[in-house]
Amino acid sequence: MSETTKNRLLLVFALLLAAVYLFPLYWMYITALKTGSEMFRTPPSFWPDEPQWSIFPFVFQLKGMNQFLWNSTVIASGSVALIAVLGTGASYVLARYRNVWIDVGLFLVLMLQVLPASLMITPIFVLFTLTGILDFPRTAVILAIAAKSMPFFIVLVRATFMSVPMELEEAALVDGNSRAGAFWSIVLPLARNGILVAAILIFMQAFGEFVYSKSLIQEIELQPSSVGLNAFMGPNTNEWNRIMAFASIYVTPILATFVLLQRRIVSGLTSGALK
């Protein structure tokens, strides 16, 4: 068997596996496009008879999705902004020096990364009630997400700063820059890509966040899409085409971003996560 045939066979096999693996995603879109009776047919149809495209604007209107998506965006943007501003500086310092204190700091950061949100929400809820932060539910969620995700951001961005040569910064200092000036005009621009990738990953995580939003936000008009989707799925629901339409509208922007930036996201993730 020649090398090319072998490669082709492998590619076909891998494509088949990918199709099986991504089938749940396909099924989500296809179910959304089916009519109420078609989706309960046995055997199930793998292509809709008459695609119901109107279901997307219908569900969007019915569930007031613009408010849900807006809240998700506000929460995700707020968390990313807070994390990026605070986390970038921390990762820079953690990357630039090597001593016992840095090791202690890194250890703390790694330990904070692992606390499960559903276990931390009990004390956070009580503390936020006591301090009155709970009167601003979306801010409360942003603060909680920032505390939860910042360690992950620091781990990723620190790896980026490690790859910026220290000599460039030293040259800038010799040229008369202050430390802050060198950081701002030399180091940051060089680390821009890594910071951007980490920020996008954090944004996608925060856009889908559920535990904190579900527990801290009572008002429906302030809830993000994840909580909206959860409320839509009652215990004995039979509106699966509408639920899948809701899910499709919610997840498509994330999927599109991911597919467009796939290469960068994967390399950013692998550079930091195991280090």
Place this chain on the structure above:
Amino acid sequence: MRRLYSSLVDGRGFDLCLIGIPLVFLIVLSGVPLVYNVVMSFQAVDMFSLGSFIRPWVGFDNYRQLISQPEFWPIMGHTATFLAASIAGQFLFGFALALLFWLNFPGASWLRGLFLVSWVMPGLVVGAVWNWLLSGDFGVFNFVLHQLHIISGNVFWRSDPAFALWSVIIANIWLGTSFNMIMLSVGLSSIPDDLYEAAELDGAGALTRFWTITLPMMRSSIGALISLGLIFTLQQFDLFAAITSGGPNNSSNVAQYWAWDLSFKQYDFAKGAAISVIMIVVVMLASVYYVRSTRHEVRG
């Protein structure tokens, strides 16, 4: 004043400021809740005392009551099953896929990245989709199993107490396989090629090479990945909320869902805190192992 300013811009103060503010933020929003959680687990907390700092001290009563509850040991058992099955499934599927993509045919790296969509999707969406796939009467998962002659009647994945936990495990394996694959791919690509060439010259077959080179060389990444898997699996909450809500009759309830359920459905914050403390200790132990197994890399 000027010395303070110049230190902030050009000296020690600059570093201290950059690291200090985030550290204070993390301590206030993660460290303080962590400690407060322990305090709360020794207090009597109800809806009326929720708003006050000073509450009656009850010692280990919350823990004692928690352990004597009939659902305590079953839920701990489910947690262990959920952890073991999820981690094993994610790891084995992930490793198999990583080995396939390691063959490096054209398009391999692009396709490999595509698998990661399962990992970037919101957990609630993954849960909703699997909830529908695993539906008893009309689920396509049952249909496929039926066509393959694996089952004869419909399995009621979500409502049958024997299968409810497994419906969440299946969804969780799907969700985490891609992440495992990506991480194992990194480990695989760091094994030097000449080791394989030398072994091949010595007449070692593919299987021998796998056992004597690949596995031993991957030992530290496998250790790190499995402890990372433990950490991630203990964080899994969304799938339970979207597929079974811990039911029917707690048959798919696990510790991390139970803690939330106690606090926010039954308003028993003290018991919620107690179970959280127990589980956080478990997570901490796993993460110490994780940090240790990546220690040589932490120093960069």
